[in-house]
Amino acid sequence: MAGSNESRKSMTIGYIGLGNAGYPLATTLSKAGYRLIVRDADAGRAEQFSQENGNAQAACEGDINAYSDVDILVTMLPNGEVVRDVLLGAAGLAKGLKDGAIIIDTSSSSPFHTRGTAQLLSEVNASLTLIDSPITQAYQHALAKGDATLMVGCSNPRALEKAMPVLNTMGKHVFHMGDLGFGHATKTLNNYVSAASILGLCDALIAGQQFGLDPEKMIDVMNVGTGVNFSTKESFRTDGLTRRFESGYQLSLLLKDMKIAESVIASTGLQSDLSHLIVEKLADADKVAGPGADHTQVIQGWEKASGVQLKQSKQPES
Known part of the structure; x- marks a missing residue:
């Protein structure tokens, strides 16, 4: 189950990274009814996404306050170093996230680096939860059809339960592999x-x-x-x-x-x-x-x- 219509309407998702994989994944979330706040290194792509999806709003890079009300922040970025910079760099988003927010990293990253990022996040706000959930696909362009496979690493059962409707929306097959880092491994x-x-x-x-x-x-x-x-x-x-x-x-x-x-x-x-x-x-x-x-x-x-x-x-x- 990908969650009820009411739960989707009441949840706001931040989405960072609208590349070849991020754009179709974010689109599946938009089509499912989630409100989105999107950002990409190419500001034009974020604007294009917001124009194509009425329930999406483009945020400017460096605008930390744009994500202050998101329940879940999804990242789809080139590597773990970029993810860490987006969350914890000079204009890092972590300090602006509300208590209890969940971060789902769908990027392809090192499990060791991901665990290090989680430790740094806890020093900023111990109530934040990082979930690693990289993707794979059984055929080309599966992501655009919602047929992605997600491999999930999460050490917080309550956060995982809250995130599951979003994960199930992005992918057809969702496997909880174990604790944080197990998804990336x-x-x-x-x-x-x-x-x-x-x-x-x-x-x-x-x-x-x-x-x-x-x-x-x-x-x-x-x-x-x-x-x-x-x-x-x-x-x-x-x-x-x-x-x-x-x-x-x-x-x-x-x-x-x-x-x-x-x-x-x-x-x-x-x-x-x-x-x-x-x-x-x-x-x-x-x-x-x-x-x-x-x-x-x-x-x-x-x-x-x-x-x-x-x-x-x-x-x-x-």
Whole structure:
């Protein structure tokens, strides 16, 4: 249940970060009837959102008082450092939040950094609760349809109960993984598995074409065989092989996530050559693809190393 109409009408949500993921997630909250106060580094995006959604108001950066009445503040930002700055920096919002407010961080961040942020928040206002709830999706553009998967870390049962209607509105699948930080740990390890499949796919496609196979047909086979994964069914089929490179997820962010995964794995004492290899390969590809590159451009790193460019395929019909 995503909460009654009355509970939604009585709750005000602050939303920070209207990028590729934040905009559709905030839209689902608006469509559900929540009052929103939104902000983005690009003030024009916040204004656009408020114009498209009658129950949303755009706030100016630095206006702490704009969030003084929000019940829940949702952040969707590039990393934990930005989240901490937004909450606790010179113009941090934490000092202006009302007692008992809940902060839901849907960004992809380090669980260790998130716990540190929570400690700093408690020094500003001990009544504030930080929940980590990063997202993933089973298919591209799932966020816009309310089909996101949320991995939740929360150490305060009462705050979690209050936040659940909002979480259930943003996502179709909501998993409470455990205490604060467990959500971010789950997200980074989920992305770790995905990144490992991307490296294997890049190897297979380059080697397959060198052998004489057609990369598009190879992916068609994988998608009805044991090689199937998110990249074969979604991003690489639609944006990698087609060379459109517009999946909406930057290669630099994938690399950032894998560095977090590497640190999480190392913290457990597990000796993993794979985590180091993934970071190394992604870093090399990121240098080749350049700033702002889509994560499907990772294939360009393999192409440069092998001297082979994959055959370009047509955009799939569905």
